[in-house]
Amino acid sequence: MDDRTGDATDRGEPGSAGRWRGRDLGTRTVSYDERDAMLYALAVGARPVEDLDLVFERGLRVLPTFALSLAQWAPDVLAGRGAFGDGTALHGAQRLTVHKELPPAGEVTCSAAVTEVWDKGGAAVFEVAVDSAYFHAVWSVFAPGRGGFGGERGPGRPPAPQGDPSHRTRQHTFPAQAALYRLTGDRHLIHVDPVAAAAVGQPRPILHGLCTLAGAVLRLADVLGAHPADLAEVDGRFAAPVLPGDTLDVTAWRDSDGDGAAFEVAREGEAVLTGGRVRFGRAG
Template identity: 45%
Template sequence: MSESNLQVKDLAGVELGSQVCPYDDRDVMLYALAIGAKASELDLVYEKRLRTLPTFLLTLGLWAVWSAGSLGAYDPALTLHVGQKLRMRSKAPTNGELNITANIGAVWDKGTAALVEVNVSSEVFDAMYTIFVPGAGNFGGERGQRSDSALADGPPDVLGSFKTSEVQPALYRLTGDRHPVHIDPGAANALGFEKPIMHGLCTLGSSVLEIARVSGTDPTSLHELTARLSAPVYPGAAVSIEAWESSSNFYFTASDGGGVTALSGTLSFA
């Protein structure tokens, strides 16, 4: 089947090839600053003490998301990133290059939309990006299972917060995610937003960093995470974090100033 005839329902199992993704300490430090690392957090922003935040690696796999969108089955400018998984295989170096392979996994029929799962793998990490494609459902496919939500038991063990900034999406775009919904008012309006929104991966990275700060955990020791990105955060909003801990595993939520849950999930530190 030619790419021009591809439909979303045909994408499951499509191989996206591989790409060598180089990076250096400047990329690692830029990412840390873009998600809100402080100048005093020298392990994250100073080359002489630098360690790599695992969530940085998610920026390296984004080429696969764009590659999936370029197959012609849907318009990537009209999609949204609604889910993320990450599992570390080993510590990430502060510079080097990773050979990343990718494929499209499951495609789920959600009725009015489809969910496309893009998988990437390397010697350092594995990840899955879940992409929401509006108007691409009702093709008779399986709906998929609802994400299991860990139950918060009692009051949260971690309470934190961070303030986003108006310029943060413009800065975070420099890490590689140049989806127009984060910078172009027209693109944001076309997707039903009043103005450009924060990158979900930026809010996720900031949330993981805040949980590590408040719990006294090394943020570079993140081992695994699963997150559902359920609502937008607008630049300038304050984000509140609640997390429940069990043996270095956390169930967490991140909510905007209006109390709307923007993302939730689980994470563990090594």
């Protein structure tokens, strides 16, 4: 979310965040081809043998989380209009609900709006919803210094899963992953430029949260016996940055109906993704 050009009518003004609720962010038609879908799958960790139909044009299926790359323009538009002020906003959480499977190539028309602005006191949380015939997605953007406008606090954190996990697996990131993933649409400098990463307190460029989330979906499909392209919905909160090359622990608590699970992702005991929910079931 590095597009910070555009009108400056509300650029970081204290107490003004609530006025963004209901703001229309426009409609766009985004085109893509098989190469884009395959590049995305490889960038998030699809394997050329085990996940062949995600990375090979013959019988190609598109990972549903690819939709988030197609809709990345929406939170970028909000940033560009000055909603986040001083540039310290963080991608706090992400939800995706799949309506129907994306074709291997084509066009997707999306409309976007700011559906909520929650007042957390010292910060505001902007919810940006994107809708299309194929999916509904919601970005939650945490903006320090933008709270205190007298709005509702909004929902709290979801409760931690109870009991023993049903599955454990590992998610292996790789050193070039952030540089590769940014070619799918999110070119924020902290994912490739060491100077930009150091400016936000990181030892080197960090992995995109959406890349971590999509990689977790791949590994969860493995352990739950599902095809990753049959993802129906996923939800998660970003708790800490991931460095390309980290090995992550994915823990899941399967639902009683077998179609979904709660999950968490951690690195050496530190949570990097919490409040995770995933469900598989082929879309209509």
